[in-house]
Amino acid sequence: MAEQVAMAGIQRLWRIATLVLIFALGAWAWASGLLPTMADLWDDIVYLGRQHIILVAISGGLAIAVGIPLGILLTRPGMQRYSNIALQFLNIGATIPTLAVLALSMSILGIGDTPAIFGLFVLTLLPIVSNTLAGIRAVPRHLIEAATGMGLSRGQILWQVELPNALFVIYAGIRTALAVNVGTVPLAFLIGGGGLGELIFSGIALNEFGMMLAGAIPTALLAIMVDFLMSQMQLWTIPRGVNPLR
Numbered sequence: 001m002a003e004q005v006a007m008a009g010i011q012r013l014w015r016i017a018t019l020v021l022i023f024a025l026g027a028w029a030w031a032s033g034l035l036p037t038m039a040d041l042w043d044d045i046v047y048l049g050r051q052h053i054i055l056v057a058i059s060g061g062l063a064i065a066v067g068i069p070l071g072i073l074l075t076r077p078g079m080q081r082y083s084n085i086a087l088q089f090l091n092i093g094a095t096i097p098t099l100a101v102l103a104l105s106m107s108i109l110g111i112g113d114t115p116a117i118f119g120l121f122v123l124t125l126l127p128i129v130s131n132t133l134a135g136i137r138a139v140p141r142h143l144i145e146a147a148t149g150m151g152l153s154r155g156q157i158l159w160q161v162e163l164p165n166a167l168f169v170i171y172a173g174i175r176t177a178l179a180v181n182v183g184t185v186p187l188a189f190l191i192g193g194g195g196l197g198e199l200i201f202s203g204i205a206l207n208e209f210g211m212m213l214a215g216a217i218p219t220a221l222l223a224i225m226v227d228f229l230m231s232q233m234q235l236w237t238i239p240r241g242v243n244p245l246r
Contacts, residue, residue: 041214044199049218051194052185055113056226059120060181064174067125071132071170072158083133090126098123098184106191116185116193123184124177131173135166164238171234175227182223186215196222 074083096104101122105115139162147157163170186197196215203212 041199041211045196045214045218048194048196048198048215049222052182052196052219052222055116055120055185055188055193055195056178056181056222059117060124060178062117062121063124063128063177063181066121067128067173067177068132068170071129072136072163074129074133075136075162087126087130087133090129094123094126098187099190102187102191111192113193115191116188119191120181120184120188124181127173127177127180128170129173131176132166132170135169135173136162138169139165167238168234171230171238175230175234178226178230179223182219182226186219 070086073079074086098119102116102119105119105122109115109118143161143165144157147161152160185193185195186200188195189197189201196219199215200212200219203209203215
């Protein structure tokens, strides 16, 4: 009983502290002129935010569509010998600075959305492939042996045993990749890709603190929203027996 009272008191204090923090942040934003600036730039925020989301959706979707099958392929018996070589090759894209990747994309594909999407695709691919590879490799061997003993084919073992048990690790890679993607998209503005980076870099160039935050805050909120959506998808698509969140 005492523990329940203590927990209720802690929760009440936490709610009060949260409300105070929100009020303080709101007062600071109004006093600093951030809220009026964001109100004036609202149409720009909506338009550029839509561009930002499109870039994330296309480049991230392509990375998922390519990365998961590639990771699965590299775990198959005939391809395992090439898995380390493939990861080292993909690491090249991760070790090159982001601006250099975008610049190389621009030099090949020109200016606009296409080089931005390609550069973001390259930067997003590695975590998805490596986590898919690691997740399937981490499936307990006795589960695969039991499935083989029951007469399941390799394809059935993949879909019914390996992937369900590897999904948690695969989702971790997707969430990491999309978080990096959302945070990198502002740089696409430098090669004509659009997005909220236009407000961020314009605010820096003009020494307009409010304009810079009008691009940075929606970018941060978008990253949180994407991660939340992926966590919910992870929660509802991973089978209960292998989902540590349930």
